[in-house]
Amino acid sequence: MADSVWAPTSGSVVAAATATSRHSAVVRLTHWITTLCFLALLVSGVEILISHPRFYWGEAGNVLTAPLFKLPIPASRATVPTGYGYVLPDQNGWSRYLHFQAAWLAVLTGLLYLVFGLLSGHFRQNLFPARADLSWRALSTIIARHLSFRSASEAEAGSYNVLQRLTYLFVIFVLFPLVIWTGLAMSPAIASAFPAAVTVLGGQQSARTIHFFVSIFLLLFLLVHVGMVSLAGFRNRMRAMITGSPATTKEPR
Amino acid sequence: MKLSRRKLITTGLAVTAGASGLAVAAKLARRYGLIPPDGGGLYGPGETLTYAAQRLLTRHSLAREFATSQISKPPFANAVDPLGEEFKRLQKGGFTDWRLNVDGMVARPASFSVAELRSFPKRSQITHLACEEGWSYIAEWIGVPLSHVLGLVGTLPQARYVIYRSIQSDWWESIDMADALHPQTLVAYGMNGGEVPVGFGGPLRLRVPRQLGYKSVKYITRLTVTDSLKPFGKGLGSASPEAGYAWYAGI
Numbered sequence: 171m172a173d174s175v176w177a178p179t180s181g182s183v184v185a186a187a188t189a190t191s192r193h194s195a196v197v198r199l200t201h202w203i204t205t206l207c208f209l210a211l212l213v214s215g216v217e218i219l220i221s222h223p224r225f226y227w228g229e230a231g232n233v234l235t236a237p238l239f240k241l242p243i244p245a246s247r248a249t250v251p252t253g254y255g256y257v258l259p260d261q262n263g264w265s266r267y268l269h270f271q272a273a274w275l276a277v278l279t280g281l282l283y284l285v286f287g288l289l290s291g292h293f294r295q296n297l298f299p300a301r302a303d304l305s306w307r308a309l310s311t312i313i314a315r316h317l318s319f320r321s322a323s324e325a326e327a328g329s330y331n332v333l334q335r336l337t338y339l340f341v342i343f344v345l346f347p348l349v350i351w352t353g354l355a356m357s358p359a360i361a362s363a364f365p366a367a368v369t370v371l372g373g374q375q376s377a378r379t380i381h382f383f384v385s386i387f388l389l390l391f392l393l394v395h396v397g398m399v400s401l402a403g404f405r406n407r408m409r410a411m412i413t414g415s416p417a418t419t420k421e422p423r
Numbered sequence: 424m425k426l427s428r429r430k431l432i433t434t435g436l437a438v439t440a441g442a443s444g445l446a447v448a449a450k451l452a453r454r455y456g457l458i459p460p461d462g463g464g465l466y467g468p469g470e471t472l473t474y475a476a477q478r479l480l481t482r483h484s485l486a487r488e489f490a491t492s493q494i495s496k497p498p499f500a501n502a503v504d505p506l507g508e509e510f511k512r513l514q515k516g517g518f519t520d521w522r523l524n525v526d527g528m529v530a531r532p533a534s535f536s537v538a539e540l541r542s543f544p545k546r547s548q549i550t551h552l553a554c555e556e557g558w559s560y561i562a563e564w565i566g567v568p569l570s571h572v573l574g575l576v577g578t579l580p581q582a583r584y585v586i587y588r589s590i591q592s593d594w595w596e597s598i599d600m601a602d603a604l605h606p607q608t609l610v611a612y613g614m615n616g617g618e619v620p621v622g623f624g625g626p627l628r629l630r631v632p633r634q635l636g637y638k639s640v641k642y643i644t645r646l647t648v649t650d651s652l653k654p655f656g657k658g659l660g661s662a663s664p665e666a667g668y669a670w671y672a673g674i
């Protein structure tokens with residue numbers, strides 16, 4: 171039986187396990203809604219992108235303009251010169267509907283998480299790194315350990331290490347706000363109400379280009395995140411994020 | 424996880440409050456015209472949130488205008504379906520017989536030639552046109568504000584939308600009165616100092632600079648003022664939602 175395999179052995183751990191969850195219910199709920207939204211945004215975003223896989227800098231750009239760069243992929247519109255002899259099917263309609271609906275759900279979920287994180291002390295306790303952990307010495311030790319692929323210590327099953335904390339903070343407070351901002355900056359209506367939100371980015375096409383790069387960073391984060399979870403013990407970590415039960419022992423291999 | 428009575432009661436209260444809050448919000452949204460015609464169905468919630476939020480934030484905001492030096496050279500015209508015999512006949516005559524008919528909920532239905540439209544007070548503006556595909560260009564548009572044309576025919580107080588149709592019968596769009604009466608919404612007959620080239624929608628294009636390019640319908644021949652979009656087409660507001668694209672394209 172699975173229970174007997176991971177049942178905690180020491181009394182103090184049992185007490186800790188029943189007293190608190192590894193992840194609070196709000197964190198777990200918002201985590202999975204965000205996951206769902208991100209996947210929807212990713213698929214629909216790629217779909218929208220292939221209608222014009224060229225990127226520009228500044229306010230305006232089209233096939234008659236020199237691109238900043240172009241992706242070496244076929245396009246879903248015949249007007250884009252890609253060098254491929256065929257045109258992919260156009261799926262922009264539902265992709266756009268889905269992209270914006272998922273964006274709304276992600277933003278509302280993010281707001282809920284933000285309010286919860288501030289009020290509950292989640293940011294302070296779980297994400298802001300301790301001052302001592304931010305020394306070059308402490309950071310270089312943990313970076314070296316990651317680079318040598320040594321597995322995490324038992325203590326880290328219950329709390330994030332400094333690299334995790336910094337990464338999550340970067341994703342939550344830099345990448346997510348930036349991807350929302352650059353997304354909104356592409357909207358002609360939003361641009362009319364908040365012109366500075368577009369001009370400080372360099373223009374509407376710059377916003378689109380930054381939106382693309384931030385999305386790439388978020389995708390990279392997702393891949394590394396899932397990779398690290400697998401290395402740390404996929405089943406335990408998944409259980410902790412689904413049911414909240416603490417992952418206290420190593421899972422059987 | 425154990426469910427205490429207190430937790431159950433708080434959760435129950437929160438759910439009830441949330442549900443009634445949503446119901447009140449939906450009622451208010453309907454009352455103030457914040458629900459788009461394609462606000463039903465799977466993607467209705469997202470569309471409604473976007474349209475409602477932007478109507479509240481951007482009702483009177485002006486689209487950015489640019490300097491002459493920022494005009495895209497050359498601009499890019501997206502492909503259109505082949506133009507029919509009727510268009511070619513009018514084109515041969517230099518578009519002198521082109522008419523823009525205005526009907527529906529107006530006091531004085533009318534029909535205007537391009538020359539008549541040119542004689543009305545004009546507005547020139549250098550704005551950004553973004554296509555939903557991702558590309559864009561900046562161009563100068565010259566025309567008569569739609570609000571002036573609507574003023575001439577006298578829209579009735581119950582008017583809520585203006586439908587506009589292309590000579591290409593499958594291309595028709597509609598906008599709400601906030602966009603229809605917006606000073607930058609133009610019946611455009613000029614572009615970059617000259618006439619609007621055929622590829623860009625000449626002789627007449629409706630320019631709606633606060634929405635994506637597909638709302639700026641080329642070759643317009645008819646405006647219909649209405650209080651409801653339900654009786655038109657499939658009742659989704661325009662040809663775009665019928666083809667799977669959002670009716671409101673301010674994104």
